[in-house]
Amino acid sequence: MMSVNNCFSRLYFFIVFSIFTFSAFTQSIMVTGTVMDELKEGMPGVTIKIEGNPTGTTTDLDGKYTISINDKNNILIFSFIGYKNQAIQVNDQTKINVQLKLSSESLDEVVVIGYGKTTVKELTGATVQVKGESIERLNIPRMDQALQGQVSGVTINTNSGSPGGSSSIRIRGLSTFGDNDPLILVDGVVYDSEGLNSLNPGDIESINVLKDATAGIYGVRAANGVIIIETKKGRIGAKPKFEVGSYVGVQQTTNSLDLLNAAEYALIKNEMFIRGTGSPIFNNTDLKVGTNWQDSIFQSAPIESFNFGVTGGSKKSSYSIGGNYFSQDGIVGGDKSSFDRYNARVNLVNSLTDKLTLSSVFLFTHEERKTLPENGLGSVLYNTINAFPTRDIRTQDGRYEYLLEVNDIINPVAQIENTHNNALVNKLVGKQEFEYKINKNLSFTNRLSYNYSSVDNKSFSPLAWYGIGKYANSAINENLDPRMVFQGFQLSDPDNLVYDSILVEQGASVYEQRATYLDLNFESYLNYSKTIDDHNIKATLGTTVFSRRGDVLNGTAFNIPNNSIDFADISASLTSGQINLNNTGSYEFEERLLSNFLRAEYGFKYKYIFSAILRRDGSSKFGPNNRFGYFPSFSGAWIASDESFFNSKAITFFKVRTSYGISGNDQIANFAYRALLNGEGDYVFNNSIVQGVAIGTPSNPDLKWETTRQFNIGIDLQLSNIIDISANYFVKNTNDLLFQPAVSSLIGSYGPGGYPPYVNAGDVSNKGVELELAYATDPKNKVGMNVNLNFTYIDNEVKSTPEGVDFLPGAGFGVGGNTATRFEVGFPIGYFIGYQTDGVFQNQEEIDNATVIQPGAQVGDLRFVDVDGDGVINFSNNSDKTNLGSPIPKFMIGSVLGFNVFGVDISTNLYAALGHKIVRNYERQQPYANQLSYVLDRWTVDNPSNDNPRVTTTATRNGVFSDYFVENGSYLRVRNVQIGYVLPKNICDKFGTDYIRFYMSANNLFTITNYMGYDPDIGAAQGALSNGIDYGFYPQARTIMGGVNIKF
């Protein structure tokens, strides 16, 4: 290893010294002047060059410059990123003042790439920029959701629609088993995707998404792509600009399920029980509508946001300050499922000396979130869907009705009342960055960034009773008497293991957890840039040191007085003395990265651009055998439209780009390469639980980096300066997947607290095509429109599985062992596998004469397809199971369409995901559970349905996982419709403002889909293989809101 280190340090020396050898200047006639911006403020940092000459200068802090020329005919070119270039012939002038105009040309837009910036024109990678404005305008409460449909190649699915919930963000498909999250950087600070909703959308200046191998400068985790979020910054010398915005809205569910009402329920259940047990369960089926449980839990909920910002600058510094208050209640459970967020942001840039600049970012977030049980058996919505419409919410004497007939279904209204889950997050993210301009070609940046968060959770479990036999009971009867439990303790003789036990009252309990996390990242890099004649050279060389630590402490206290939330704190616990039930737990972790990187870029006449990156990452996740990984990537671009032979009027810009590179992933548990005694080895001796030890996860000292090799080819096209088109084709192969596939039981990892060892095994390929199209008229026009269309096609395929494993089973279906998804060669990750149906057996002859024997089949049962052709439907092995579709959409289309006519603006934002399937898994397959109304079309003698099987309580195969439970998941959603009005300038002036806009806006106005569940936009809350399985998903709300934005 040491020799490699030496190589690296020599490389440093070589580059550092070669940088110093460049330098040149000449002298002659002097020209001076001031460069100003659109507000006539002096602009620092503007580049001034003499046409055809590589030398140049830049303006000082006041926008003043001095340049020497040799010839009166020289033309000076003034350029600044984000502004239009200006060319002025000197002639006899010695003083030239210039006012630069903001560029509306997309090609000049600044794009943030790894450890540097460039323009769209010079980009070699597949990078997409989204303006903060278009995020902010959507008024979608969560950053992640706001990004959905904005960028091709980026799939965003909502893991939960509850306030403060998270999304899964996938750049160019699912590529690994574990963590598929992209690397997210906010002003260069590593941010976790779960925490994205703590950002204030109003603070965002721009979002840049690095999709291809050029993200490799970030090494670790760049395999999943990189999202670079920049917050708003001020400008030196700019007058303060204030912005105030606010909106208020109301949210509702977009959808409710078509469930059986009481009369229908009684009819179906009677038929079911008569066929099963011979006797009906309702003597009277004239039960009218009964209880609509959905109505009892869904409600209208408020949402509101207040935003404030100011940006500006003095001669030596600039600032941008923002604040936000956001509050949202849930459409399920109201304030029991709510999210409140306070943001404060300060961005400061200070020129400490002519050459030294200090940039500071502080982002503070305070969040309060309340949650209900979601997404699965036992969640509020699951209970709601399955609750019996024949029961009232409350009995006549006022207590909540018990839903006794199904063990694990409880009254959802009572459940909401008894749920108290609060989380409190304080998060401080920031950086201090020193940039030192050594000379005009070379700058040196050092920055320390940090991401500190403290997360406090508190859940209170009052004594509750949902009826006999319910798992959720915390009391032992309806009088809410507490449990009494034996608590063992060791008598005070340490030599003899003598135990005794006493009865202790358990009572209501409170669980509290405090977790603190701290990321520290020190980065140091040199940026070099020089132009010699037609040659542009850029280089970046740097090192980063990253550490993440976490510290978690939790405790449970029992016997909370009065069964009351008012005493829900560990300190209030009434358990006494030495022997109490209260318990505590804790854990800590730390992980580190040590990386070096190098990027070299060469451009010829800005026409041919090549870039090469090498990154070396060391991760504490791996053992000494494979700790370091080397990740190279290469990219190139050719701007064909700059060639002299290219003289199309229609095509004003044409670029071809390509890239290839390797990036790494280390996202696995810490110390997975070692066998730790963190299994559970408890046994009972002398009637007390004694803690032993056991290996948790067996070791794998050869564990190494998971690598992704990605190829990209793309074109960027501009038609008549107004239509931008961008297209990419990519192939992304991820190899040596890091995960814990099932292993042979012989290894012994399937005991308590045991897990299979991590291995590098399996390959996944993602191929795809991305298209983006943008058209906009000049925003200053009185009448204008803008269109933004993006299209993504992704083909995901598993290329290999671990040795000896045909497939890896994924998520389950129903209760008790049906596996619905797999990771298998030749199919997408997590594709659905089960039996294929072929209608319903209509009569006994059909069964008797069938060429395929279906064991146990009766008239009215689903007929399954004999996939393996052996003449029998096999239910005790996998031979007749087949591909039932993929949860991954084949196509995704996003569109933004906007018009503005004399101050009125109208915009729509549509998103469609097509060609995928969703599994309906929120129905309890249980005789008494309520069902969707499609069951009314069940097979009977009088209703020879060929779609829905008969209903019965006896054993049938109709409940095995088959395409009967798989639905088309395609949808088109109107994500946002907005109409706004900008007051005319003269009226604004009267109020002393620059800009006032009023708007009405609707999110998730409607969705076109055949999917029967609440919301087809479902993520993978339980890992990559649970994609597309609907466990009773908390839907996103439809929100109608009104708001105002003011600038002054």
Added chain:
Amino acid sequence: MKRVFKIFSVFLLTSFLSLGCSKFLDLEPPYTQDAENFFQNESDYLRALTGAYDLLQGVYVSFWIGEIASDNTIAGGESVTDTEGLHQIDNMTHGAVNNELRSLMRYNYCGIARCNFLLEPKDNEIDFPSKSVIFAEAKFLRAFYYFELVKVFGDIPLIIDKRLGGQEVLETVRTPSAEVYAQIEKDLNEAVSVLSYKSESSHSGIQGRVDKGAALSLLGKVYLYQQKWNLSSQTLDVVINSGNYTLGSDYSTLFQEANENNSETVFDVEFSSGQGGDYGCLICLEGNVTVGFQGIRSYDGPVYGDGNSYNLPTQDLYDFFEYQDSRREATCLNIDEFIANNSPGTTYTQGGGGHTGFYNNKYIKSALEMGNLGDNDLTSGVNYRVIRYADVLLMAAEASNENGDTSNAIQYLNEVRNRVNLFQYEIDVTQPPWNNFSDSQNSIRDIIHRERRSELSCEGHRFFDLVRTGKAASEIDGFVVGKHELFPIPQDEIDLAGGNWSQNPGY
């Protein structure tokens, strides 16, 4: 320029630090121990032994299979897809994809791996006085886990005193069951030679740690399963003659928590009600899951607690008992009769997985357990009686009879019958039908087998007894001779081991 150089030197320094200092990445896991070089003192061995005991609690799977596969009980539960593997086994339609069989294999091999972790040769082996006992107990446990596997699957890979890596798994073969049995016998004989009886002062006296009687009894049972009648008889006689065991006086209360670890207890798996749990990981529980699972569905009344209606005795079993055999009621709870006689008006529901009218009265949730920690279906402290003295007597009777010592056999048999006040068999070998030795031996064999069902039903023995005695085909619907004696090796396990193992015949 001076400043430039200053900054450069800082930069270079940091670069050097980061490059040279790869020690930055050498982190040690906080507050936990590494599996390598773990065994430093007696306490480490003891803790690892406790970890090896832990998997005994996974015995519930073969306990269920032992009953549900037989004519004694049906699977029951909420629906026919609720623990579907048990329903398939109940109907003899099980194949190589079966979660319960897979769990059984996983738990027992995990137990074996934990024993091997303790027993494997170590670089710095330390010595201390109690080490031989610890090793003897680990060998007992390993023998127990292997016996569970071999009686269910037949030939199974034998791994002794080492931990396997992924590559080594691919090289494993199914070891012939005779060799597995030989290793079981070896381990048990070694355990027997070291361990002492619980009554002896040399035993730790800790309830739950196995003793010489447990090792001898298991060894006798292992011999019996191989029809090594002589060895079985000799071994079990040692237990009987040791004077350490007597039958409990009241059969009907034998399975209550209060009567645990009594004079009849030879080998129990210990459970505790002191820790809550959930359905997510049944093997992680410290409570006995069978008790809650076998409870009466949605029952709200005295004596019993509500549960999940698993493992329900059949009418066939209920009708099997002799006239006035009190063990019938102690084994099969006739729920409707019980409610009618004791608490009219009490309700319960029938599970969709099947209903026979009977519940398993030996391991059944009681009203006392309703107040347990959540989920109280999973937190019963009732021990599972793996080997009790009555079983030892009946096994010894069977072995004696096969050895030709019919009078000894009858004596043991009568001892078991005497406890429940049933008539005593008397044999006069000069009188018919007992004067023909062969007939007599056959009759007594039948009597003992019948007695085993009466005495030991709903305790997980029945299926294995039927297979062992060749009676499975005549008693179990759907049982195919030459196939169902063994269960299929889980297909996934065959694949994960490289696909080289053969499947059991018929699957």
